[in-house]
Amino acid sequence: MSRFSFFQFFALLKKEFWENRILMIGAPAVLAVVIFVVNFLVASQLSEEQLGTLIGYFSSWFDGQNPFYTASVIILLCLPFLVVYFFCSVIYLLNALYSDRKDMSILFWQSMPISNLQTVISKIVTVVVISPIFTVAAIAVLYGLSIGYLTIVGYGLSMQLSGLAYMFSAVAINLSVVYFFIATSVLWLLPLVGWLLVFSAFSRRAPMLWAIGVYFLLGFFEGFVFNTRFLSNWAQTRFDPDNFIIVDYSGISDRLFSYDMFIGLVVGSILISGSVYMRRYAE
Amino acid sequence: MTNIVEARSLYKSFGNFVALDNIDLSIPQGAISGLIGPNGAGKTTALKSLIGLCDVDGDICVAGQDPRVARHKLMEDVCFIADVGILPKWLKVSQVLDYVEAVHPKFDRSKAQKFLSTTEIPSNKRIKNLSKGMVTQLHLAIVMAIEVSLLVLDEPTLGLDIIYRKEFYDRLLNDYYDGNRTILISTHQVEEIETLLSHLVFIDKGKIVLNANMADVAEIYAEVLVDADKLLQADALNPIYIRNLLGKKSYTFEGVSRAVLEQLGDVHTPTVADLFVAKMRGQRNESV
Known part of the structure; x- marks a missing residue:
């Protein structure tokens, strides 16, 4: 690396943002709007009494709770966002090294003094570090507005609303947990990231079909020849909710420095190196 | 250089x-x-x-x-x-x-x-x-x-x-x-x-047929609108390409001195397009 600077790398990240703003901002924003509108419509169907009961329920649940101990509830409330983030990231990674080959603009990118390794790293940093910011921002706006709405309605019903203040601080404080949960989850799934990038760099068309097809073919081959299920078992344990869902900082740091994480990072890095190599003479 | x-x-x-x-x-x-x-x-x-x-x-x-x-x-x-x-x-x-x-x-x-x-x-x-x-x-x-x-x-x-x-x-x-x-x-x-x-x-x-600067091209290649009575002489100088032009024959030569060619008719440097055709056709005739 001769003179690769922060300034250059920032430009690569900006480029990813310009290209994928629909996946990065559009998807969580639309989800937030949909959830808000649905909740609003449901709320408008309820009688004043029912609404009051609901607000009272929320309020009393959060009332007096230490916001640091409510992360699991907040993460549960964020689940739709996490699912959308997962699928958007899969699409992003499958297109990352594919779409510019398809429209031939790769010849322009390759004519710039940026190496393939730098390009691929910018895409991984995007999915681990940058994109989650927008998802967390959408969550913040949604819950900010929702709690604001409940507060206004509750105030109109002359209710005691200190619980909502607790709920607000729970959301605000736990947004960082949500952010680090997403970031470490992507690292935890780095083998999947690498797998998707390999087929993004390799396929001439339909990278998703390749990524899924080769996985099942390998699993089938393993079962047929060795009569084992190592590959599918290993993939399943990565997605096992017991391993996957984490609700506090100590859980996040435990996972980050675990042996399983290390193995995943190694496997992921090998696959990612493969995608960098394939990109060298990509057409 | x-x-x-x-x-x-x-x-x-x-x-x-x-x-x-x-x-x-x-x-x-x-x-x-x-x-x-x-x-x-x-x-x-x-x-x-x-x-x-x-x-x-x-x-x-x-x-x-x-x-x-x-x-x-x-x-x-x-x-x-x-x-x-x-x-x-x-x-x-x-x-x-x-x-x-x-x-x-x-x-x-x-x-x-x-x-x-x-x-x-x-x-x-x-x-x-x-x-x-x-x-x-x-x-x-x-x-x-x-x-x-x-x-x-x-x-x-x-x-x-x-x-x-x-x-x-x-x-x-x-x-x-x-x-x-x-x-x-x-x-x-x-x-x-x-x-x-x-x-x-x-x-x-996949092969390089010519690699030269333009000054050399002008020296090495010449196109001659050969007079009707000099065709046999022109043929004997191994032209790389012959084409019909306005009822006359135009010969393209490689490495033949201008002094010799001037006796056959009107001599000029071929355009790149003409030279290109001459080299491509010549090349293909040879390989047939």
């Missing part, structure tokens, strides 16, 4: 198809060099291998570097416009400039903007909303604002109308070329660039 491109025994095949058949290629620094050949001759493969975009066997040195080792480093000294190398459609014009300014150490944004101000390209439009001619103008504006020693253009004006094509080459010659920079242009539309060129490379079926 030193050579900015020096390649030996380049070989590349795609399955059974040999795209580059052990070619040697040298381009002197400061030359405006035309890489000319029919479709499928190996032009794009040759250019791509010079800038590290194609895995190729052989020895290559471009601007003092092996392009296969570190393409991104080479790209600080070499610019490239591909035949179909369209700019990314989803970028805005201003974003392309932002990006290149950030990643390319030798890009001068004010130069690019000065160039763009002479065009009708709006800076807030996305590239997908520009015409094909405008996209090429934009790409040229970027490339001309980058201070590099070698500019590689692969069929840069393909699919453009005549006004854009003429303007493209006028700009290149008047606003960009300074005598030190080297330009390597591939095309199969010879007529358009023939007045520009100082160096000529013909390629056909």
Whole structure:
């Protein structure tokens, strides 16, 4: 690396943002709007009494709770966002090294003094570090507005609303947990990231079909020849909710420095190196 | 004069198809060099291998570097416009400039903007909303604002109308070329660039058919409109190509002295297009 600077790398990240703003901002924003509108419509169907009961329920649940101990509830409330983030990231990674080959603009990118390794790293940093910011921002706006709405309605019903203040601080404080949960989850799934990038760099068309097809073919081959299920078992344990869902900082740091994480990072890095190599003479 | 491109025994095949058949290629620094050949001759493969975009066997040195080792480093000294190398459609014009300014150490944004101000390209439009001619103008504006020693253009004006094509080459010659920079242009539309060129490379079926500077070409090759009574004499001098022209026969010779040829009829230097046809046809007749 001769003179690769922060300034250059920032430009690569900006480029990813310009290209994928629909996946990065559009998807969580639309989800937030949909959830808000649905909740609003449901709320408008309820009688004043029912609404009051609901607000009272929320309020009393959060009332007096230490916001640091409510992360699991907040993460549960964020689940739709996490699912959308997962699928958007899969699409992003499958297109990352594919779409510019398809429209031939790769010849322009390759004519710039940026190496393939730098390009691929910018895409991984995007999915681990940058994109989650927008998802967390959408969550913040949604819950900010929702709690604001409940507060206004509750105030109109002359209710005691200190619980909502607790709920607000729970959301605000736990947004960082949500952010680090997403970031470490992507690292935890780095083998999947690498797998998707390999087929993004390799396929001439339909990278998703390749990524899924080769996985099942390998699993089938393993079962047929060795009569084992190592590959599918290993993939399943990565997605096992017991391993996957984490609700506090100590859980996040435990996972980050675990042996399983290390193995995943190694496997992921090998696959990612493969995608960098394939990109060298990509057409 | 030193050579900015020096390649030996380049070989590349795609399955059974040999795209580059052990070619040697040298381009002197400061030359405006035309890489000319029919479709499928190996032009794009040759250019791509010079800038590290194609895995190729052989020895290559471009601007003092092996392009296969570190393409991104080479790209600080070499610019490239591909035949179909369209700019990314989803970028805005201003974003392309932002990006290149950030990643390319030798890009001068004010130069690019000065160039763009002479065009009708709006800076807030996305590239997908520009015409094909405008996209090429934009790409040229970027490339001309980058201070590099070698500019590689692969069929840069393909699919453009005549006004854009003429303007493209006028700009290149008047606003960009300074005598030190080297330009390597591939095309199969010879007529358009023939007045520009100082160096000529013909390629056909993966082989180099001609590699010479224009001054040498004028010395080595001659076209003679042979008088009707001298045809036998002309045949005896081994012409590389004969064609009918206005009821007369026009012979193309290689390496025959002008003094001898002048006795046969009207002698002149063939145009690049005519020489190209003569070499291609001659080559094919030999191989039959």
